[in-house]
Amino acid sequence: MFEARRENGREPPRSDRTERSDRTDRTDRTERSDRAERFDRVERVERVERAEGFGAEPVYRGPQVIELTGGEGHALDDLAGRDLADAVAGILSTFDRNAGAVSLRQIAETAQRRGRLAGDVQLVQSQVAAAVRADNARRTAAGQRPRFRFAGGRIALTDWLLPGDLARLEQEALAAVERYRDAARRAFARKLSELPGHAFVEICVLALERIGLGQLRAVRRAGAPGGESHFSGALRTAGDEIKLALVIRRDGREVGRERVTELRGSLHHYGPATAGWILTAGQMLSGAREEAAIPGTAPISLFDGLAVARLCEDNDVAVLRARLPVAIPDVDLLEALRAS
Known part of the structure; x- marks a missing residue:
């Protein structure tokens, strides 16, 4: 009876059961071996990271260079001033800070390898050196921390000598100050729009006088809109004077395309003038900006409420300067003292 049930239930022969059991054992052993190997690899990585994090000598992995395509950005020798300094800072940020300062030749060769160098390597090194020194002077005059350390023909970022949290907090503070500045400028523009016409x-x-505009004379034109004041003047530059026609809207209304066209066609009534400026506490419509940007015509500059607020802000007109001093480490002095 028992043997019949086993046949009806089609119980597999004992040899088949043994073969499947062998395969299962081999699979289990392989999986256990793989898990053990992965565990060993993870444990080795964690030991290295713990060693680096607790004061041991860091593992030097070489310069961390981010390869860029040749079409990204302008050539290094096509830039100047702040833009060139920004490009140099971007190149330096791709190097490993643990390797120390980078030579001028390395910077030029890196730019050349990325297709961002069109001229002579030696000339670019001189341009980079001048741009770095000028950027440090610019930021120092503005009360900001210099970006570069430059000595012996080698350049490093001052960020490399600061703790990571300090550099991060500095960036967050600068971003917050920029938002604060933008909000203050918008509030200033609203206050300007609330002024009576003659006060604006x-x-x-x-x-305008603060930026060097002189010889201001009122111009009275028949048929001119009642909400405007017209002036002629001369903007003094380094080597010449530019005769200007000025239109200041007292009513704070927006300026459209027709007003730009009318001023451009009447410059001969203002001195004669070779360019025109329109200022208002209101807005500049897109048509006005398109008309002012037409090439091959007399230049017309447009100042809306925010632009007037910025003009006043840059020249300390109707604003108060607020400062928040922060003491930061003088990394150059401290490094020099440590080296001595």
């Missing part, structure tokens, strides 16, 4: 004109004239 006087604020604009004071700001």
